[in-house]
Amino acid sequence: MNDGGAVIGRGEGRILDRGYQHYEGRRYGVPWAMRAVILGTVQRSLGFRRPTSAKIFPLFLLLGCFAPALIVLGVRLLVGGQAFARRSVPVDQVVPLWRYFDLIATLVMVLTALAASEALCPDRRQRVLPLYYASLLTPRLYLAARVAGVVLVLCVATILPPLLLWTGNVLLADDPWSYLAGHIGQFWAILGAGFALALFDAAIGCAVAGFSERKAYAAGALLGGVIALTTVAETTWRSVHADWSRYALLFAPLRVPVGVGNWLFGHTTPAAVAGAWYLAALVVVTILALAIIERAYAAVRF
Amino acid sequence: MGEVDGASSEPLVLAREVSKNYGAIRALDRASLAVGPGCTALLGENGAGKSTLLKLLLGLIAPDAGEMRVLGRDPAREGAAVRVRVGYFPEHDCLPVDWQAQDFVRHMGEVRGLPAKVAVQRASDVLAEVGLAEERYRPIGGFSTGMKQRVKLAQALVHDPRLVFLDEPTNGLDPLARDQMLELIRRVVREMGINILVSSHLLSDVQQVADAVIVLDRGRVTAQGSLRALLAETDSLTLQLIAPAPAFVAGLRAAGARFLDAVTNDATELMLALDDERLFDTVRDLAAETGAGIVLLRRGARSLEDVFLSETAVGAAR
Numbered sequence: 001m002n003d004g005g006a007v008i009g010r011g012e013g014r015i016l017d018r019g020y021q022h023y024e025g026r027r028y029g030v031p032w033a034m035r036a037v038i039l040g041t042v043q044r045s046l047g048f049r050r051p052t053s054a055k056i057f058p059l060f061l062l063l064g065c066f067a068p069a070l071i072v073l074g075v076r077l078l079v080g081g082q083a084f085a086r087r088s089v090p091v092d093q094v095v096p097l098w099r100y101f102d103l104i105a106t107l108v109m110v111l112t113a114l115a116a117s118e119a120l121c122p123d124r125r126q127r128v129l130p131l132y133y134a135s136l137l138t139p140r141l142y143l144a145a146r147v148a149g150v151v152l153v154l155c156v157a158t159i160l161p162p163l164l165l166w167t168g169n170v171l172l173a174d175d176p177w178s179y180l181a182g183h184i185g186q187f188w189a190i191l192g193a194g195f196a197l198a199l200f201d202a203a204i205g206c207a208v209a210g211f212s213e214r215k216a217y218a219a220g221a222l223l224g225g226v227i228a229l230t231t232v233a234e235t236t237w238r239s240v241h242a243d244w245s246r247y248a249l250l251f252a253p254l255r256v257p258v259g260v261g262n263w264l265f266g267h268t269t270p271a272a273v274a275g276a277w278y279l280a281a282l283v284v285v286t287i288l289a290l291a292i293i294e295r296a297y298a299a300v301r302f
Numbered sequence: 303m304g305e306v307d308g309a310s311s312e313p314l315v316l317a318r319e320v321s322k323n324y325g326a327i328r329a330l331d332r333a334s335l336a337v338g339p340g341c342t343a344l345l346g347e348n349g350a351g352k353s354t355l356l357k358l359l360l361g362l363i364a365p366d367a368g369e370m371r372v373l374g375r376d377p378a379r380e381g382a383a384v385r386v387r388v389g390y391f392p393e394h395d396c397l398p399v400d401w402q403a404q405d406f407v408r409h410m411g412e413v414r415g416l417p418a419k420v421a422v423q424r425a426s427d428v429l430a431e432v433g434l435a436e437e438r439y440r441p442i443g444g445f446s447t448g449m450k451q452r453v454k455l456a457q458a459l460v461h462d463p464r465l466v467f468l469d470e471p472t473n474g475l476d477p478l479a480r481d482q483m484l485e486l487i488r489r490v491v492r493e494m495g496i497n498i499l500v501s502s503h504l505l506s507d508v509q510q511v512a513d514a515v516i517v518l519d520r521g522r523v524t525a526q527g528s529l530r531a532l533l534a535e536t537d538s539l540t541l542q543l544i545a546p547a548p549a550f551v552a553g554l555r556a557a558g559a560r561f562l563d564a565v566t567n568d569a570t571e572l573m574l575a576l577d578d579e580r581l582f583d584t585v586r587d588l589a590a591e592t593g594a595g596i597v598l599l600r601r602g603a604r605s606l607e608d609v610f611l612s613e614t615a616v617g618a619a620r
Contacts, residue, residue: 136382
């Protein structure tokens with residue numbers, strides 16, 4: 001080992017080279033390694049530590065998700081509740097929380113296409129997987145961390161904006177404490193609906209991204225598939241005049257998590273299909289998507 | 303079993319009768335080997351089983367038969383515990399092009415269990431050690447092949463492993479970059495005190511850096527030992543015959559002579575391992591007995607290439 005040289009003059013010393021130092025300190029285990037991959041996924045998906053061009057699109061989408069809350073609260077703060085006086089609904093129902101998820105569902109799906117492809121495709125294309133597999137992580141743990149990272153990114157878009165609106169409603173209410181006591185259930189509904197939307201979208205987004213090494217192909221396939229399925233399901237529901245046709249919405253990726261959200265808020269679900277059906281569809285599709293991608297990664301060899 | 307360090311008498315890597323099949327293909331065939339401290343080279347042609355062996359040692363696949371120990375642990379059962387003390391340098395490109403070198407090496411340090419602040423510090427340190435102190439905040443995509451190989455080495459070293467597996471580390475490098483990489487490997491072993499198992503098919507590279515060699519051929523270990531001993535013990539005696547002399551060859555076999563090349567009955571050129579000076583007497587006596595005509599008798603020291611080629615030729619003849 002190199003002890004390094006020191007420049008000494010008039011009682012002063014400066015270490016120029018410490019040489020190679022062995023590390024004898026603490027080493028963390030698997031949860032720490034997963035945390036590193038999750039944080040790496042969040043950073044990469046949102047464009048942190050990457051060129052400006054990589055930051056613009058995700059930030060624009062996030063801003064779009066926050067826009068309804070920011071607009072409503074901004075107007076209320078600047079003008080006051082009378083800005084909405086002509087409308088027949090209470091001021092906190094201008095953008096009802098149960099509808100918030102419907103408003104942002106498309107934007108969240110676009111963000112999913114971006115985040116999931118960014119999370120999974122480059123590692124396959126650039127063959128980084130062997131380095132992860134040669135660490136504390138198994139293929140399954142690596143995949144779990146990547147999916148969790150995508151869920152975390154999506155939760156920023158699905159939970160924080162309605163939470164901001166709800167917090168604003170509480171703070172701007174005439175009697176915040178009474179309002180809070182009367183609407184605490186909405187807080188839990190926001191968490192549940194936001195997480196359901198994030199998990200569902202992340203699962204199908206990652207399942208699609210797991211089959212392509214190219215981000216553009218993965219994102220295009222996801223958005224194309226979602227639009228096609230949703231269009232077919234909606235068309236079936238609207239054009240076929242039979243009771244069963246409303247259940248076609250259980251095959252519409254943009255409708256399923258919204259249905260669960262409406263149900264959690266105690267509101268009418270799309271096409272009045274029972275909330276439990278939407279929940280069942282969400283659980284089945286999520287499990288199926290995760291199983292598909294798990295199989296795909298188990299088959300990857302290096 | 304406790305962890306083995308470089309000072310222990312137990313080998314860093316030990317494999318006994320390890321076999322691995324991929325369907326009908328036998329990738330490793332009852333391979334037994336031991337890797338001691340320093341730099342050990344794994345020599346073999348493509349398909350010899352080098353990559354399979356590295357995967358087994360990393361615990362990424364399980365053997366069909368046999369027993370293995372890496373740093374005193376069974377990689378098939380304690381894969382994570384092995385991998386946290388082992389570094390891995392793959393043969394192919396494996397770097398994310400849009401990451402800064404510092405960020406990537408730090409990230410790999412965390413993935414291998416280093417605390418966040420330590421990972422940052424060690425990423426800077428190892429990148430400086432491999433000669434990328436100034437370039438560490440540049441995206442990897444803009445690096446030359448030689449610089450990328452250095453980043454790969456840095457990520458393999460960042461968590462201060464006891465043992466590093468290098469898979470063809472000089473692949474694709476120009477002569478200057480190749481020499482620099484070999485010098486780096488020597489420094490890793492001698493100055494950093496980190497043990498290396500390097501897989502290579504470039505014999506000149508191996509001869510420059512390795513203390514010991516393991517030769518793999520068609521999944522079998524055909525030779526292993528310290529490089530010095532392997533070259534010394536393979537002083538050779540080359541015989542050229544006027545005509546094929548099966549009786550002479552049979553006599554040599556019966557006398558216990560070791561053939562370094564595959565030998566057939568119609569062979570006119572023989573290469574024998576010169577393990578003992580008495581071989582000259584044996585050759586003289588047998589030539590007189592069988593009437594074999596010898597036109598050339600030459601003593602020579604073999605290069606590593608000769609060792610490798612003869613071991614693989616012998617393996618092919620089996």
